[in-house]
Amino acid sequence: MKYLVVGGGIAGLTVARRLRALDPSAEITVLQEEPLLYYLRPALISVLAGERELPQIVVFSEDWYDKQGISYRRGTRVLRIQPARGKVELEGGERLLYDKLLLAPGAEPFIPPIAGIVGKAGVFALRRAADVERIVAYLGRARRAVVVGGGLLGLEAARALVARGLAVTVLEAHSWLLPRQLDRQGSEVLARILREMGIEVRAGVKCQEILGEEEVAGVGLEGGEVIPGEMVLISAGIRPRVELAVDAELLVSRGIVVDDYMRTGTPGVFACGDAAEWRGRIYGVVPAAREQAEVAAVNMYEEGSARYGGTVPAVRLKVAGVELLCVGDTQPQGGPHSEARHADPERGLYRKFVWDKRGKLVGAVVLGERAPPMEALVKERAAAPPLLEDLLAGSYPTP
Numbered sequence: 001m002k003y004l005v006v007g008g009g010i011a012g013l014t015v016a017r018r019l020r021a022l023d024p025s026a027e028i029t030v031l032q033e034e035p036l037l038y039y040l041r042p043a044l045i046s047v048l049a050g051e052r053e054l055p056q057i058v059v060f061s062e063d064w065y066d067k068q069g070i071s072y073r074r075g076t077r078v079l080r081i082q083p084a085r086g087k088v089e090l091e092g093g094e095r096l097l098y099d100k101l102l103l104a105p106g107a108e109p110f111i112p113p114i115a116g117i118v119g120k121a122g123v124f125a126l127r128r129a130a131d132v133e134r135i136v137a138y139l140g141r142a143r144r145a146v147v148v149g150g151g152l153l154g155l156e157a158a159r160a161l162v163a164r165g166l167a168v169t170v171l172e173a174h175s176w177l178l179p180r181q182l183d184r185q186g187s188e189v190l191a192r193i194l195r196e197m198g199i200e201v202r203a204g205v206k207c208q209e210i211l212g213e214e215e216v217a218g219v220g221l222e223g224g225e226v227i228p229g230e231m232v233l234i235s236a237g238i239r240p241r242v243e244l245a246v247d248a249e250l251l252v253s254r255g256i257v258v259d260d261y262m263r264t265g266t267p268g269v270f271a272c273g274d275a276a277e278w279r280g281r282i283y284g285v286v287p288a289a290r291e292q293a294e295v296a297a298v299n300m301y302e303e304g305s306a307r308y309g310g311t312v313p314a315v316r317l318k319v320a321g322v323e324l325l326c327v328g329d330t331q332p333q334g335g336p337h338s339e340a341r342h343a344d345p346e347r348g349l350y351r352k353f354v355w356d357k358r359g360k361l362v363g364a365v366v367l368g369e370r371a372p373p374m375e376a377l378v379k380e381r382a383a384a385p386p387l388l389e390d391l392l393a394g395s396y397p398t399p
């Protein structure tokens with residue numbers, strides 16, 4: 001059996017490893033556009049902060065791939081897929097045949113249409129190792145940085161730039177930070193902690209223009225205010241990389257649409273990770289990419305034998321000195337939910353727990369302290385009422 005995997009990130013590599021375990025005689029090839037061997041994408045933040053070098057975040061050596069019998073072809077970009085012929089075409093013209101194909105091309109940063117954003121030195125987004133290299137090479141030209149977007153990645157990048165000695169302002173269009181994970185009260189506690197760390201936070205502001213002729217000179221806000229800076233880092237969300245799928249006329253909505261078996265609807269072609277859209281959801285986090293990849297691999301080997309049922313997202317803010325865990329549904333939109341909170345801004349503490357109408361815990365936010373068992377409690381849908389008093393007081397059961 002010949003398996004081809006497009007994309008050598010966590011999703012693609014997890015599929016390759018799982019296929020190897022399932023099918024010792026299979027031919028497995030991973031096609032990876034980036035020149036570096038598989039690395040931990042979240043660890044790019046520590047490279048940006050100057051705490052690690054790129055080679056230190058590479059996970060496996062060349063030898064490991066040889067021993068696994070996985071061909072990891074880095075610096076190899078897939079130009080076109082032709083499912084009707086079981087073929088892919090690489091940049092440079094080489095063509096490869098496959099029996100089963102996995103699309104895991106990930107995502108790219110969303111660049112909002114702000115005036116002056118294109119073609120100016122000092123405007124960056126962060127997704128790949130090469131982005132970090134470019135940003136680091138530019139650091140000598142900047143004293144102040146403006147981060148556009150106050151989500152998790154934006155805040156982590158802001159902390160990394162502060163560690164590099166820059167004065168950093170984070171701009172968030174929503175009325176508060178981390179709008180996907182936190183409510184206003186929690187965000188205000190967080191903003192206070194970040195300010196103490198030297199990160200200026202401006203929420204509820206809209207960027208109108210990136211200022212400067214050839215190089216960034218600041219960001220102009222709606223209303224006329226100017227935030228000065230020599231560097232702008234855009235962190236405004238992701239867009240799944242769907243170009244190969246669109247070109248091959250696969251079903252694409254915001255991402256490559258997959259069913260519970262990670263099938264695309266085109267025979268022999270599967271997808272997972274940041275590029276995949278499952279039941280209208282694009283998770284954009286490592287645990288979902290990994291869980292989807294496990295399911296995809298099993299079905300590539302034996303179709304119909306594993307189903308994906310969704311991932312409970314759990315994220316931790318990797319900002320030194322700030323403990324923040326957001327797990328499950330922290331901002332429930334529909335249905336009857338209840339929530340309880342405890343906030344102590346002076347001490348930088350915030351706890352919020354959400355449960356459904358059956359009393360099952362479905363979400364938790366804990367800021368300012370470690371709460372190791374919360375991820376498991378939410379995943380298990382633990383009964384909330386008997387735990388609440390202790391949880392609100394910061395007394396967590398031993399895992």
Ligand SMILES: Cc1cc2nc3c(=O)[nH]c(=O)nc-3n(C[C@H](O)[C@H](O)[C@H](O)COP(=O)(O)OP(=O)(O)OC[C@H]3O[C@@H](n4cnc5c(N)ncnc54)[C@H](O)[C@@H]3O)c2cc1C
Nearest residue numbers: 007009010011033041042077078105106273274284285286
């Ligand atoms: C700085 C940063 C920090 C993050 N921190 C966290 C975190 O703390 N926790 C968390 O859960 N998630 C985090 N994420 C998100 C996480 O990295 C992604 O969810 C995860 O990497 C998705 O894996 P993937 O394999 O689907 O895609 P990717 O990791 O993007 O891998 C896809 C690969 O496919 C390659 N590719 C695309 N098109 C082609 C082509 N045509 N031919 C060949 N190769 C191609 C791409 O170059 C890329 O290397 C972070 C992301 C970033 C950028």
